[in-house]
Amino acid sequence: MTRRKPIATGSDWNFEVLEAYERELARLADEYRLDTYPNQIEIITTEQMMDAYASVGMPVGYHHWSFGKQFLAVEQAYRRGQMGLAYELVINSDPCIAYLMEENTLMMQVLVMAHACYGHNSFFKGNYLFRTWTDASSIVDYLVFARKYVAECEERHGVTAVEQLLDACHALQNYGVDRYKRPSPISAEEEVRRQAERAEYLQAQVNTLWRTIPGRQPIDTLPGSTEDSDDPLGLRAGGRYPPEPQENLLYFIEKNAPLLAPWQREIVRIVRKLAQYFYPQRQTQVMNEGWASFWHYTLMNRLYDEGLVDEGLMLEFLQSHTAVVSQPGFDSPYYSGINPYALGFAMFSDIKRMCENPTDEDREWFPDTAGGDWLEAAHFAMRNFKDESFIQQFLSPKVIRDLKLFAIVDDDQEEMLEVTAIHDERGYRRVREALAAQYALSLREPNIQVYEANIRGNRSLTLHHVQDTRRPLGRSVYPVIRHLHQLWGFPVRLESIAEDGSVVRRYQWPLPDDEVQE
Amino acid sequence: MTYFIDRRANAKNKSAVNRQRFLDRYRAHIKRSVEEAVNRRSITDMERGEKVSIPTRDISEPVFQHGPGGKRTIVSPGNKEFVEGDRLRRPGGGGGGGGSGEGSASNQGEGMDEFAFSLTREEFLDFVFDGLELPHLERKALKDLDEVRPVRAGVSRDGVPSRINIVRSMREAYARRIAMRAPIRRALREAQEALAEEERKDPVLRNPSRISELKAEIERLERRLEAVPFIDTYDLRYNNLINQPQPSSKAVMFCVMDVSGSMTQAHKDIAKRFFLLLYLFLERNYEKVELVFVRHHTAAKEVDEEEFFYSRETGGTIVSSALTLVDEIIARRYPPSQWNLYVAQASDGDNWDDDSVTCRERLVKSLMPRLQYYTYVEITPHAHQALWEEYESVAAEYPDRFAMRQIVEAGDIYPVFRDLFKRRAAH
Numbered sequence: 001m002t003r004r005k006p007i008a009t010g011s012d013w014n015f016e017v018l019e020a021y022e023r024e025l026a027r028l029a030d031e032y033r034l035d036t037y038p039n040q041i042e043i044i045t046t047e048q049m050m051d052a053y054a055s056v057g058m059p060v061g062y063h064h065w066s067f068g069k070q071f072l073a074v075e076q077a078y079r080r081g082q083m084g085l086a087y088e089l090v091i092n093s094d095p096c097i098a099y100l101m102e103e104n105t106l107m108m109q110v111l112v113m114a115h116a117c118y119g120h121n122s123f124f125k126g127n128y129l130f131r132t133w134t135d136a137s138s139i140v141d142y143l144v145f146a147r148k149y150v151a152e153c154e155e156r157h158g159v160t161a162v163e164q165l166l167d168a169c170h171a172l173q174n175y176g177v178d179r180y181k182r183p184s185p186i187s188a189e190e191e192v193r194r195q196a197e198r199a200e201y202l203q204a205q206v207n208t209l210w211r212t213i214p215g216r217q218p219i220d221t222l223p224g225s226t227e228d229s230d231d232p233l234g235l236r237a238g239g240r241y242p243p244e245p246q247e248n249l250l251y252f253i254e255k256n257a258p259l260l261a262p263w264q265r266e267i268v269r270i271v272r273k274l275a276q277y278f279y280p281q282r283q284t285q286v287m288n289e290g291w292a293s294f295w296h297y298t299l300m301n302r303l304y305d306e307g308l309v310d311e312g313l314m315l316e317f318l319q320s321h322t323a324v325v326s327q328p329g330f331d332s333p334y335y336s337g338i339n340p341y342a343l344g345f346a347m348f349s350d351i352k353r354m355c356e357n358p359t360d361e362d363r364e365w366f367p368d369t370a371g372g373d374w375l376e377a378a379h380f381a382m383r384n385f386k387d388e389s390f391i392q393q394f395l396s397p398k399v400i401r402d403l404k405l406f407a408i409v410d411d412d413q414e415e416m417l418e419v420t421a422i423h424d425e426r427g428y429r430r431v432r433e434a435l436a437a438q439y440a441l442s443l444r445e446p447n448i449q450v451y452e453a454n455i456r457g458n459r460s461l462t463l464h465h466v467q468d469t470r471r472p473l474g475r476s477v478y479p480v481i482r483h484l485h486q487l488w489g490f491p492v493r494l495e496s497i498a499e500d501g502s503v504v505r506r507y508q509w510p511l512p513d514d515e516v517q518e
Numbered sequence: 519m520t521y522f523i524d525r526r527a528n529a530k531n532k533s534a535v536n537r538q539r540f541l542d543r544y545r546a547h548i549k550r551s552v553e554e555a556v557n558r559r560s561i562t563d564m565e566r567g568e569k570v571s572i573p574t575r576d577i578s579e580p581v582f583q584h585g586p587g588g589k590r591t592i593v594s595p596g597n598k599e600f601v602e603g604d605r606l607r608r609p610g611g612g613g614g615g616g617g618s619g620e621g622s623a624s625n626q627g628e629g630m631d632e633f634a635f636s637l638t639r640e641e642f643l644d645f646v647f648d649g650l651e652l653p654h655l656e657r658k659a660l661k662d663l664d665e666v667r668p669v670r671a672g673v674s675r676d677g678v679p680s681r682i683n684i685v686r687s688m689r690e691a692y693a694r695r696i697a698m699r700a701p702i703r704r705a706l707r708e709a710q711e712a713l714a715e716e717e718r719k720d721p722v723l724r725n726p727s728r729i730s731e732l733k734a735e736i737e738r739l740e741r742r743l744e745a746v747p748f749i750d751t752y753d754l755r756y757n758n759l760i761n762q763p764q765p766s767s768k769a770v771m772f773c774v775m776d777v778s779g780s781m782t783q784a785h786k787d788i789a790k791r792f793f794l795l796l797y798l799f800l801e802r803n804y805e806k807v808e809l810v811f812v813r814h815h816t817a818a819k820e821v822d823e824e825e826f827f828y829s830r831e832t833g834g835t836i837v838s839s840a841l842t843l844v845d846e847i848i849a850r851r852y853p854p855s856q857w858n859l860y861v862a863q864a865s866d867g868d869n870w871d872d873d874s875v876t877c878r879e880r881l882v883k884s885l886m887p888r889l890q891y892y893t894y895v896e897i898t899p900h901a902h903q904a905l906w907e908e909y910e911s912v913a914a915e916y917p918d919r920f921a922m923r924q925i926v927e928a929g930d931i932y933p934v935f936r937d938l939f940k941r942r943a944a945h
Contacts, residue, residue: 015522022520039520047530054533066579068540071533072635079636095521102526117520163539171580329596338595406597408606411589416605422597435593446582471588479580 006310011105018100021110021308022117028302029118032375034295036121037136038095041113049101050074052089059091060143062150062270064166090116092124092281094136107316110309114299119292126383127287129280133177139277146270149195153263165264168483169250169271174445176250176275199262245449245464249484250275252450258459259489268487283386283441290344291382293325294352297345327403346399347390351377354396361397369394387439395432397423407434412470443468448494459490466497467504481509541641547572548637552645556795556932568642571632647799650939666761677756686755694753698746706739769804769858769890771797772847774840776865778815779832785897788928789864790827792895795935796862804858810847814840820847835868837905838876845884854888861889867896869905878908886916893938894922 007024008017022041029036044052054071055061091097098116100109124130154162169176246252250272254265281288300317303309309317327342328334354362355374362370369377381394406422407430421427421434437443451464461484465473473496485492494507541548551570600606637645673686713732716724773793775786800807811826812818815833818840844861852859869877886892894909896902906922913920923934 015524018522022522026520040523041520042523042525044525044528045530048525048528048532051530051532054536063535063539065536065539065543068533068536068538069577069633071537072540073633076635095519159539163543167579174581327595329598330594331596331598335596338593403595404597405593405595406600407591407593409589409591410608412587413589415608417608419600419602419604419606420591422600422602424602427602431593434591437591438593446584448582465582467588469589471590472585474583474585476578476580476583479578480582483580 005307006313007308008106009310009312011107011316013104013106013109017106018109018113021303022113024303024306024308025110025114025118025299028299029122029295032295032298033379034118034122035125036096036118037093037125039117039121040095040097041100041117042097043100043102045102046078049089049099050078052099058143058274059093059097059140060147062147062166063154064170065163066167066170088112088116090120091139092120092130092134092136092277093139096121096124096136105316107309107313108320110303110313111296111300111317111320115292115296118299119295120288122295123284123288123291123382126379127280127284127386128384129284129386133280134277142273146274149266149270153267157263162267164486165267166271168486169268171480171483172249172253172487173271173275175448176248176272177279178248178251178276195266199266240452241455242450242453245451247447247449248272249448249450249463252453253484253487256453257488260487280386283388283439286340286344286347286387286439287382287385287390288344289341290346290348293321293341293345294348294378297321297349329404343399343403346402347394347396348378348381350396350399351381351394353398359398365396366394388436388441391432391439392436395435397428400428400431405431405435407431446471446473451495461488461490461492463492463494464497465494467499470498472496472505473507477507478509481507485509541637544572544577547576549645549648552637552642553932555642556646557929567637567639569634569636571634574633577633643798643802646795647802647939649941650799650936651941666763668759669762671758671760673755674758675755677758681757681759683755683757687749687753690755691749691753694750695746695748699743702739702743702746706736706743709735709739768806768808768856769800769860770808770810770852771800772810772812772844772859772861773826774812774814774844774861774863775826776815776835776837776868777813777829777831778835778868780835780866780868781897783830785864785866786827788897788925788931789895791928791931792864792925792935793862795931796860796893799939800860808852810844812840812843812847814843818843834870835865836873837865837869838873838880841877841880841885845880848885848888859889861885861892863892863894865894865896865905866898867900867903867905869903871904874904874908877905878912881909881912881920882915886912886919889919892916892920894920895934896922896924897926898924899926 007020018041022039050071052059053074054067061067089099096117098112098121100112104112124134124136130136150162150166242252250268253260254268254272257265257268260268300309300314300321304314325339325342325345327339351369352374354366354370355372355377358370381390385393400423404423406427407420409418409420411418421430423431447466447468449464449466450461452462454460454462463481463484473494477494481492481494492509495503496505496507498504548570551572552568555568673683709732713729713736716729716732771793775781775789775793777786797807797809809823811821811823813821813826813831814835814837815831816836816839820843821829840863848854848859881892896906902924909920909922913922921938923938925931925934
């Protein structure tokens with residue numbers, strides 16, 4: 001055992017001490033092959049942290065009332081003491097920006113550096129979703145561009161016009177991602193250069209699309225018309241537009257909405273780009289937090305083993321670590337869903353365990369991982385999965401037992417809820433599958449796609465909602481299609497399609513006259 | 519590679535714009551809350567912000583979501599007694615039942631009915647006084663030229679050394695040097711050319727006296743060139759300050775209240791709230807607001823705040839005594855050329871019959887010409903008496919500066935206040 005010679009004791013910190021600890025963390029992280037972007041660690045005050053919070057983690061953002069609402073909510077909760085501010089906030093950028101609050105104790109600062117600057121940072125750089133969907137080096141540039149562009153539009157077209165457009169775009173921002181196509185990286189200068197050009201080009205394209213509208217009325221308004229015999233000239237034989245359903249609603253709007261002005265298309269694009277930037281974060285919560293927690297735990301323990309921190313600091317650390325990764329049971333008053341820190345930390349720790357001390361069960365369940373090199377296995381998991389597949393792949397019977405996970409089926413056609421699987425031999429697989437599905441974005445959010453834009457007739461837009469196990473849309477559907485209608489400019493229909501292909505329910509905006517009462 | 523950046527000194531309030539956008543957007547909601555708060559609040563309580571609630575459904579940002587229904591599987595932690603195949607009753611009413619596993623679906627935001635947040639004191643008062651204005655503030659401000667403040671006004675040729683404008687002085691000096699040297703240089707150049715020409719001649723033809731003459735001339739000119747001073751007192755420029763008349767930014771508010779036996783504590787509370795609103799309003803418009811409390815029954819007396827509101831007197835009422843005292847105090851301490859004068863009077867309307875006429879005369883002849891604004895609130899559910907009628911004739915004479923309203927209960931205060939000070943079309 002090394003002689004104890006802590007870098008600092010007590011709870012006060014200063015920059016020299018932080019730098020010293022940071023150097024040690026960097027050295028240890030390197031030992032564990034954590035590949036990170038350069039760190040930019042910013043010390044900020046509580047008020048600044050609230051600002052950072054309110055802008056949902058964007059270092060610069062355009063102005064919008066919803067961020068103000070967010071800020072007021074944070075401020076209120078903080079003032080009342082309902083919520084401690086998170087100790088850290090880290091931004092997926094290159095260099096990776098991490099915020100430390102000045103009120104934090106020394107332990108907290110070291111913990112945050114380990115957690116954010118090495119945990120999250122290496123995740124941002126390594127995970128395949130982030131590599132595919134985000135561009136750490138250009139995001140800050142792009143945000144600056146976006147902020148300027150929106151501000152210019154506000155000057156030119158008025159705050160209200162821009163605000164209403166942003167409201168509408170925000171309502172659809174979860175549907176602003178191409179899930180299968182990797183977008184090309186862009187930088188701010190490039191963006192400015194291309195912006196004007198694009199505006200013109202886009203408009204021209206839209207014009208071309210809509211020019212195909214024939215001068216005459218579609219014939220189905222004629223009395224007594226029937227299907228085919230009534231279209232001898234094949235006027236409507238052009239097929240559906242778009243030929244394939246489109247899941248990227250914002251992209252479809254940007255390229256095809258008939259009435260939007262070029263600047264409005266650009267703003268739709270900005271919201272879409274930012275949605276895309278946050279897309280990986282929505283799918284890797286468990287992994288990202290688990291990975292960061294796993295590393296702050298490992299690194300802090302190494303610091304302690306080497307005598308660089310004293311017992312007092314370590315005890316303080318353990319207390320706060322346990323609070324972060326605790327998982328109250330479903331019947332606890334503190335329960336608010338599965339804690340991603342707890343689940344992720346348990347899973348990454350378990351990967352390490354099954355490599356170092358594999359049991360027979362592990363060998364049977366994870367023949368490739370059990371008994372192997374834990375660091376290799378952990379890195380592999382971090383790089384190549386998202387929450388859904390990570391759970392599907394790595395949730396072990398041991399973790400299921402530890403957390404006492406169980407699955408319940410809530411079927412509105414049954415009177416009772418049914419427990420379908422618990423933490424036993426028969427249930428492991430089913431629990432694991434159900435939990436993985438719970439994290440699948442495709443099941444969490446309704447599956448809605450553009451089905452048809454009626455480019456030859458009344459220009460209405462039809463969306464399809466493909467139901468998953470008969471789950472209907474929530475009440476928010478009307479406000480959302482109202483927003484969509486604002487963007488599209490012509491009637492918008494939404495049809496819920498059951499698994500057998502039949503239409504279960506239709507929504508439309510504007511409401512037909514006889515339904516206005518609803 | 520890592521760097522630390524200390525951002526603590528940077529501006530906070532990065533969210534100020536967004537916050538303001540939010541407040542603007544929900545102006546109507548917030549105003550309603552503020553109005554309720556003003557009527558509800560205890561008297562000493564205007565000095566803080568206010569908690570405001572807005573129904574969540576009004577400020578939600580809708581996105582497509584799953585609604586209740588259909589079939590879904592929920593995984594939850596912490597199983598104690600369930601085994602596979604157990605059937606459970608649905609937890610009633612949602613919300614309370616963790617067993618239904620809020621799971622990842624809990625962020626549907628339907629838990630909270632109200633979105634609550636705090637306004638700062640400033641924001642709160644902004645809403646309280648939104649759309650109100652102090653009458654005649656400007657007219658008074660122009661008339662009132664006694665106070666002056668030094669302001670920068672260009673440059674001048676004289677001043678004290680501490681206000682020398684170096685750039686301008688050096689520029690003047692440079693211009694003067696160019697101007698003064700130019701003729702000398704020209705003469706010098708001519709002399710030098712003449713000399714050179716003379717020296718180019720054949721030695722036989724040279725005129726030695728001419729040469730020495732030219733040399734002496736050149737030397738003299740060079741000395742003169744040297745003698746042009748680099749800087750001269752003539753060049754100096756000073757930043758000029760002039761005294762600009764300032765609109766008076768001081769106001770004094772006279773609170774006049776009837777404390778005769780007929781005024782109950784409830785009456786006084788209402789009066790106090792009214793005074794307080796007026797005070798806060800003045801405070802926002804003037805740098806300095808002084809308060810003078812005058813209470814009266816049959817005789818008037820200047821008192822401090824505590825005594826004004828809480829001590830009790832009985833007896834009859836002579837309103838003119840208070841007006842006389844106000845008049846005296848103005849004459850003694852608050853010259854109208856320096857102070858904006860406001861009087862707020864609260865009473866239940868009782869007065870000695872003969873006295874009401876005296877009041878009107880004193881107001882019309884002596885007080886009103888000097889005052890910015892006079893507000894009179896009568897706190898009574900009963901019919902008006904002589905005082906009200908006399909005051910009505912004052913109001914007719916000074917329609918812009920004299921305002922009177924009746925208050926029946928506490929809820930009337932804020933509407934009446936708004937009514938008294940609402941922004942009028944430009945007069």
